[in-house]
Amino acid sequence: MPTDILTSGPSFREQHLTYGLRWLVYLRWVGIVGLILALSLGKYVLNINIPYLNLWIITLIVAVYNTVFGFWGRRAEKRLGSGEVFLRHVNAAITIQIVADLILLTWALHFTGGVENPMLVFYIFHVIIVVTLFRRSAAYLLALLGFGLASLLLWLEAAGIIPHYNIGLLPVELYQNNSYIFWVVSILGITLFSAAYMASGIVQRLREREQELDETRQKLWEETRRCELSYSELDKVHQEKLAFMHKVAHELRAPLAAMRSCLQVAQEYYPEEVAGKARDMVCRAERRAGGLSALVRDLLNLSRATAIPKSAYNQRVQLDALLLGVIELCRPKAQEEEIAISTNITPEVEVSADPQGLEEVFTNLLSNAIKYSPQQTAVTVSLELTSEEVLISFSDQGIGISPQDMELLFTEFFRANNAKSRHVEGTGLGLTISKKIVEAHGGKITVSSQIGEGSCFEVHLPL
Amino acid sequence: MSDRAQIMIVEDDADIVEAMRIILEGAGYQVEEVHNSQDAVEKLKSYRPDLIILDVMMRTPDEGFQFSYKLKNDPQYSSIPILIITSVAQKTGFSFSPETDAEYLPVEALVEKPVKPKELLAWVSKLLGKD
Numbered sequence: 269m270p271t272d273i274l275t276s277g278p279s280f281r282e283q284h285l286t287y288g289l290r291w292l293v294y295l296r297w298v299g300i301v302g303l304i305l306a307l308s309l310g311k312y313v314l315n316i317n318i319p320y321l322n323l324w325i326i327t328l329i330v331a332v333y334n335t336v337f338g339f340w341g342r343r344a345e346k347r348l349g350s351g352e353v354f355l356r357h358v359n360a361a362i363t364i365q366i367v368a369d370l371i372l373l374t375w376a377l378h379f380t381g382g383v384e385n386p387m388l389v390f391y392i393f394h395v396i397i398v399v400t401l402f403r404r405s406a407a408y409l410l411a412l413l414g415f416g417l418a419s420l421l422l423w424l425e426a427a428g429i430i431p432h433y434n435i436g437l438l439p440v441e442l443y444q445n446n447s448y449i450f451w452v453v454s455i456l457g458i459t460l461f462s463a464a465y466m467a468s469g470i471v472q473r474l475r476e477r478e479q480e481l482d483e484t485r486q487k488l489w490e491e492t493r494r495c496e497l498s499y500s501e502l503d504k505v506h507q508e509k510l511a512f513m514h515k516v517a518h519e520l521r522a523p524l525a526a527m528r529s530c531l532q533v534a535q536e537y538y539p540e541e542v543a544g545k546a547r548d549m550v551c552r553a554e555r556r557a558g559g560l561s562a563l564v565r566d567l568l569n570l571s572r573a574t575a576i577p578k579s580a581y582n583q584r585v586q587l588d589a590l591l592l593g594v595i596e597l598c599r600p601k602a603q604e605e606e607i608a609i610s611t612n613i614t615p616e617v618e619v620s621a622d623p624q625g626l627e628e629v630f631t632n633l634l635s636n637a638i639k640y641s642p643q644q645t646a647v648t649v650s651l652e653l654t655s656e657e658v659l660i661s662f663s664d665q666g667i668g669i670s671p672q673d674m675e676l677l678f679t680e681f682f683r684a685n686n687a688k689s690r691h692v693e694g695t696g697l698g699l700t701i702s703k704k705i706v707e708a709h710g711g712k713i714t715v716s717s718q719i720g721e722g723s724c725f726e727v728h729l730p731l
Numbered sequence: 732m733s734d735r736a737q738i739m740i741v742e743d744d745a746d747i748v749e750a751m752r753i754i755l756e757g758a759g760y761q762v763e764e765v766h767n768s769q770d771a772v773e774k775l776k777s778y779r780p781d782l783i784i785l786d787v788m789m790r791t792p793d794e795g796f797q798f799s800y801k802l803k804n805d806p807q808y809s810s811i812p813i814l815i816i817t818s819v820a821q822k823t824g825f826s827f828s829p830e831t832d833a834e835y836l837p838v839e840a841l842v843e844k845p846v847k848p849k850e851l852l853a854w855v856s857k858l859l860g861k862d
Binding site for chain 1: 744831844
């Protein structure tokens with residue numbers, strides 16, 4: 269969709285009028301060239317005897333004001349979109365030019381034979397131009413002006429009030445022949461008014477369409493603005509909710525930490541007072557508090573993954589080193605479960621990323637691989653570099669994921685049935701967090717798995 | 732100074748203080764507690780601990796950080812080791828290691844809450860130089 273349609277720029281009316289102004293100046297240059305050629309032809313080829321000096325002066329006057337309006341028009345285009353006052357200025361400029369044109373045309377007709385000169389019909393050009401630029405009434409006014417000026421000229425010449433310049437195309441007496449002059453003036457009047465009527469009919473319909481288009485454009489622009497506003501309001505609410513979740517999660521951590529500290533002390537420092545069934549119950553409470561603590565931590569991570577600023581993703585990160593660090597961190601747990609971690613890591617791989625976020629992702633995926641693997645199996649961690657991306661994969665020989673669970677794998681709080689039945693603790697948020705972090709990096713996580721054979725999680729990061 | 736090491740706990744959560752007190756006193760340390768950094772400053776005028784265990788979020792979210800910074804910049808106290816125990820490392824994305832961040836936060840160690848009794852004792856004896 270072209271964006272200029274959506275900005276509240278100059279209206280069609282403004283564009284149309286400034287275009288009209290430019291067009292008028294251009295047409296007038298064509299007219300001036302035509303006039304120069306005609307005068308040269310008359311003087312040097314046809315040897316017609318008319319007052320050439322006066323006609324050159326008229327040509328010069330037209331050329332001067334055309335130059336002035338040409339410059340004015342070019343400056344006016346830079347003020348497009350400045351509203352009503354600007355429109356009035358352009359309107360006035362066009363009107364002044366057209367009226368000046370008609371007066372000078374009449375004046376030029378006077379020096380070129382008056383009623384003898386078929387150029388009498390040239391008034392029609394201005395009527396048509398005015399129809400395309402202004403309202404219908406303006407075209408009638410202009411037809412009236414043209415008709416009036418021509419009638420005045422022919423009457424003044426016929427009455428002998430001003431001289432008649434004979435160009436020798438028609439019998440001399442004609443300019444004083446009242447019935448001939450009546451016919452010429454009548455036909456000219458009919459031509460001008462008919463032209464105004466017919467042309468304005470066509471233009472009217474075009475203008476209505478234009479108006480509709482203009483209104484539609486305005487509406488579209490307003491709608492777009494409204495959508496943008498709603499979006500930014502929604503985004504604000506979303507950010508506030510995230511901040512609230514963050515605060516709540518954090519507020520939950522402090523009492524949980526205190527509870528766990530007290531329960532741990534009860535277990536370890538009061539073996540006589542807390543014995544037998546009481547000890548078992550305290551252990552259970554401590555374990556559940558631990559689970560809750562992990563959940564709260566994951567909620568914090570989730571809100572952090574969603575709210576982290578873009579700038580955090582632009583740090584240079586040595587991926588191989590980061591990955592080896594994560595492997596070392598998980599190794600004790602793997603050794604406990606007799607799980608071997610084998611690695612295939614390309615050295616010296618550097619990306620722009622958020623190191624803490626990626627560490628979280630790798631830790632999640634590797635500890636999942638370890639958690640859901642039977643004893644004495646292997647987990648393989650590899651880091652590969654292709655021309656487009658970095659691929660980090662974690663594959664295990666664990667319990668695997670069923671096809672129906674695969675679809676829900678990255679949903680909040682989802683835990684696969686075979687994962688729950690293994691009595692492995694988990695919050696169901698790890699993969700959601702990982703997915704958000706990787707997606708914020710412009711990457712993706714893919715999974716392939718076979719029930720009972722193992723799973724492979726692949727992190728694709730763009731280079 | 733008695734031969735038992737003196738530890739000052741600066742922590743506003745009375746339950747955590749109580750749990751740590753039991754652990755530390757059980758291991759033979761002498762424990763003093765204060766509940767904010769201002770009281771800690773007062774306390775330090777008449778008492779010199781061998782180690783300070785410090786919480787971060789007290790009356791303000793970074794009170795503990797500010798306090799540790801002040802102590803480490805005061806020659807009178809800068810030699811007292813500080814163990815920060817906090818849940819803030821996760822919240823701010825602030826990860827601490829003495830090698831890289833000592834300029835920013837000159838404390839000897841930063842541990843995440845809750846600390847298991849054995850871990851706490853291990854850190855304390857490490858910082859007291861008994862390892």
